[in-house]
Amino acid sequence: MMKKIRNGIKASTRISARIIIETIHRLVINIFDTLFGFLNWPEKKLRVRVFILQDPKANAVVSPADLDPAIEYAKRSFKKNFNTRLLPYKPTQQIVEVLQKKAPYEALYTKGNIGALAEEFKIAGNFFASNLSGSFYPITAFVVLDIDHASGCSLGPLTDYVTLDPDGARNASTLAHEIAHACGLWHIRSKSNLLWRTFSRGDEVKWWQKNIFRSSRHVTYW
Ligand SMILES: [Zn+2]
Numbered sequence: 274m275m276k277k278i279r280n281g282i283k284a285s286t287r288i289s290a291r292i293i294i295e296t297i298h299r300l301v302i303n304i305f306d307t308l309f310g311f312l313n314w315p316e317k318k319l320r321v322r323v324f325i326l327q328d329p330k331a332n333a334v335v336s337p338a339d340l341d342p343a344i345e346y347a348k349r350s351f352k353k354n355f356n357t358r359l360l361p362y363k364p365t366q367q368i369v370e371v372l373q374k375k376a377p378y379e380a381l382y383t384k385g386n387i388g389a390l391a392e393e394f395k396i397a398g399n400f401f402a403s404n405l406s407g408s409f410y411p412i413t414a415f416v417v418l419d420i421d422h423a424s425g426c427s428l429g430p431l432t433d434y435v436t437l438d439p440d441g442a443r444n445a446s447t448l449a450h451e452i453a454h455a456c457g458l459w460h461i462r463s464k465s466n467l468l469w470r471t472f473s474r475g476d477e478v479k480w481w482q483k484n485i486f487r488s489s490r491h492v493t494y495w
Contacts, residue, residue: 310484385423427454456489
C-alpha cells in the first residue's frame with residue numbers, strides 16, 4: 274500500500290517537473306524554434322539511448338543489431354527534416370545496449386495509449402524512470418517483450434522515455450516516430466508523414482511540425 278502511494282507521488286512529481294521544464298523550453302530557451310523552427314537553423318542535437326530489456330530467462334528481447342535500421346532511419350530522417358543530429362547520450366557510448374538488470378513483469382508487458390499513462394504511476398513507470406540515461410534531455414527507448422495493441426508507445430513530453438516491442442524495434446521508422454511523439458508531435462492523417470500511425474508511414478514532415486520538434490526540451494543547441 275505504502276509502495277503504491279510512493280510510486281504515485283514520485284510519478285506526479287516527475288510529470289509536474291517535466292511540464293514546467295518543457296514550458297520553459299518552448300517559451301524561453303527555444304522560443305526561436307517555437308516561432309521559426311521551419312527555418313531548420315542552426316543545427317541542433319538530440320541524445321538517445323536504447324535499452325533492450327531481458328526476458329525472465331535473461332535473454333535480450335532483441336539483439337542490438339536488430340535496431341540498426343531504426344537508428345539509421347532516425348539519424349537520416351531527423352537530419353533531413355529537422356536539421357537535428359541524433360547522438361548517443363554520451364560521446365563515448367553506443368546508442369544501443371542490453372540493460373543488465375532484471376525487469377519487472379509490468380515493464381516487460383506494458384500497456385499502450387491511456388493504459389501507459391496509468392502504468393506511469395505504478396511499477397513499470399517507476400522502473401523506466403529509475404533507468405533513464407538522464408533527466409529531461411536525453412530520450413531513453415526501452416525495448417520490451419510486448420505492448421498492448423501497439424508496437425511502440427510514448428507519453429509525449431510527460432516522460433523522458435519511449436517503448437518499443439520487438440516488431441517496433443525491427444521496423445525502420447517506429448523508433449523515429451516514437452521519439453517524434455516524445456518531442457511533442459501527435460498523429461496526423463497523412464500516410465506520407467512520419468506521424469502516420471502505422472508501419473506504412475512515410476518520412477515527410479510539415480513546416481509546423483519542425484517548429485514543435487525543434488522547440489522540444491530534448492532538442493538542444495549543446
Ligand atoms: Zn504513434
